[in-house]
Amino acid sequence: MISPELLEAFTAVVGANNVLTDEASRSNYGHDETERLLYLPWVVLKPETTEQISQIMRLCNTHKIPVTPRGGGTGLSGGALPNLGGVLLSTERLNKILSIDERNLQVTTEPGVITEVLQDAVKEKNLFYPPDPSSKGSCFIGGNIAENSGGPKAVKYGVVKDYVLNLEVVLPTGEIIWTGSNVLKNSTGYNLTQLLVGSEGTLGIVTKIVLKLIPLPKYDLLMLAPFASVEKASEAVSAIFRAGFTPSALELVEINALKIVSEMVDSHSLPVSDDIEAHLIIEVDGNNMDVLMQEMEEISVLLADYEAGEIFFAEDAQQKEELWKLRRRVAEAVKMKGYTIEEDTVVPRAELPKLIKGVKALGAQHDFKVVCYGHSGDGNLHIRINKEGQPNSFENPEMTAVLEDLFKLVHSLGGTISGEHGIGLIQKKYMPIIFNEAQLNLMRGIKRAFDPNNILNAGKIFDL
């Protein structure tokens, strides 16, 4: 599908070792964590520098070859799937942390750095980069930028977009730009930085990233509160904020999700009994242990009003880590049980009880099993549905019928269909539930301004 001349040109840019055309490689790079979808690219390229990416884009733009950028391949919406074949451009070799600026509390990094590696590197300097998606051990920071990732800490510290100060970007035409400046406040022209964040690799390929850091909080405390009713648990969530607390994490896990993950990880510490419907995982952090202890105490008292059961307090770093590991592995565990597609709904926080009630009703109505878990403090609920004997795929009409009803429900509650995963390939058919033609046309206009030949991650988010 790609001419020998073009392959030669690519080879001249990145070297023969970094031009892969064998079927195994194409297959390796043809999927991400979205369902079991596989699309073979024509060729996989592994550039190492901004300049190489610029040259690749110039070639592809001239020859109108589709290009799909790919980070760690952990995406859940198909954003990195090479659905049109073409060039799969992996950022894995742009894997250097370029500088940690302790004077200005900033880090400059390449996109192919694993998120947790970056977090650990700044932690050594007593600095903190909070966004921590569940996949932090394998996802790339570049992919986090593309999807505007969140994670448990977002409830207090915000999502990726709140930390990105400036981006070096190779445009689809091959031009290289910076989106802004390395400053904390900026009213100089349109906010290209924020436009790039969450644009899912459709507007440009991010090649350098400047992130804001904050001082690392000294202490944290973690507790697990069981509830006899999932709705009571979700009501407690918004009560905590109304009372003036801002936990550094506030996660909800339904009992059926917890049971599945407990089987997988053989956990001791978990209270799993038949009269529990859900747990809240609540963390507070800060620099004064007395204040934190008092906050935990006050939150416990408040939870009693929502019929919380006996609260488990993690006693040491090991217990905390065990609990977090459990939480992070929920997605993997339920996926293994056949709940393949993870939805990423988000509603205003106080509408969470209605969302949970509604999704249960939808499950019953369509005869689907449902599991819920997620970042309840943000109103961001991950939902997976499953039906024995049904293909768990975005192409299964019975499944998409449920999802369409679900997203209409979310929209009616003032919410939207993705809080941190992006739209990518498999959610784009639901975009008209959220956006009308005027809105979609603005997005299309922006895409055209960046990518006149529609070569970069085309067919993601929306069709032109």
Add this chain to the structure above:
Amino acid sequence: MISPELLEAFTAVVGANNVLTDEASRSNYGHDETERLLYLPWVVLKPETTEQISQIMRLCNTHKIPVTPRGGGTGLSGGALPNLGGVLLSTERLNKILSIDERNLQVTTEPGVITEVLQDAVKEKNLFYPPDPSSKGSCFIGGNIAENSGGPKAVKYGVVKDYVLNLEVVLPTGEIIWTGSNVLKNSTGYNLTQLLVGSEGTLGIVTKIVLKLIPLPKYDLLMLAPFASVEKASEAVSAIFRAGFTPSALELVEINALKIVSEMVDSHSLPVSDDIEAHLIIEVDGNNMDVLMQEMEEISVLLADYEAGEIFFAEDAQQKEELWKLRRRVAEAVKMKGYTIEEDTVVPRAELPKLIKGVKALGAQHDFKVVCYGHSGDGNLHIRINKEGQPNSFENPEMTAVLEDLFKLVHSLGGTISGEHGIGLIQKKYMPIIFNEAQLNLMRGIKRAFDPNNILNAGKIFDL
């Protein structure tokens, strides 16, 4: 300049009382707080609803009439100046706070509400909307969105963009859209919300605003620290953050600015002596008074390393208010002394000493007087220059020569030319110092996608 038929059509939309064509009205609405600039619009329209604005935009788009939206008229970059004549569209009658959602910690407001009125209204519910530009007593929240305003609290709490969840916008074509959803996390399509924030009324007219609120902190403490050297003062700024503190305000005021404002307000409490070059105003806030006292104590100790003089602690609400009033009136006072144009430079925080040293050198070199003050915690320094007998105008070539050198210096320090005021009319000629053609062309492409006939606030930020 506008046909009688069109005037009649406008009158049918907003009523005769809200169509002003007399010279006094046109003159009233023909300026903002930028220099002494005056541009007469052909007609002033005062719509009251989104629907009326939509109808006005449809008419203007059909007839290709320039439209300039205007809020409180407190802008410092000329964003609300009707430089092409045409329609001046005032949002003053869209002045209702529509709802304060205590369950979700959100407020929905029209754009013509005065920022301080909005802050006070949510404060009554024990909620906090932090961004507080100096003009908060007269500026509109809509204008704050247009310019991505900041203010002293930004250093801890962020700027306007960090609080905007969703916007209702009338597009230049008259279409009405919402930019997003009322949720805390959103990865659903391009971030139109953040694109609109800071776009200075060039992409659409904001008609409804959904803002995130946070719990109101219970206590704050305020102190004023004098320094014998302005550079030492600015070095202390970044040391405070490196030591792990995040003050809720960290302002720097040079002594010559403070002397001018002291004359104006007849203040008692201010230590103004010949061996002082600058003051830092430092505020901490939170929910635990003991913790705050300790923080203040630790910060005081740290300041001693930077040769701070005797620190003044505000003892009660009245002393705090007096000090803040003084700070807020600096701009007005120095303006009355002939320093007309306020620059809005921003650099990475730790580069502040270099910026201050550089701007002093530039002043000496060009024989201009210089005053500096501003949000030093953000690296955001307001600079005013002045020369006896020289017109203080963006059209004075001797003045613009200094400013051009200043902005090149800012750029070389990794900074940019506006942190919170916007580019508007009078800064656009400096945009090429910060952005190359590729970057400006992206912005132009975005503008065209929103405003194909280039009728809305045309000629602001950049030329098409």
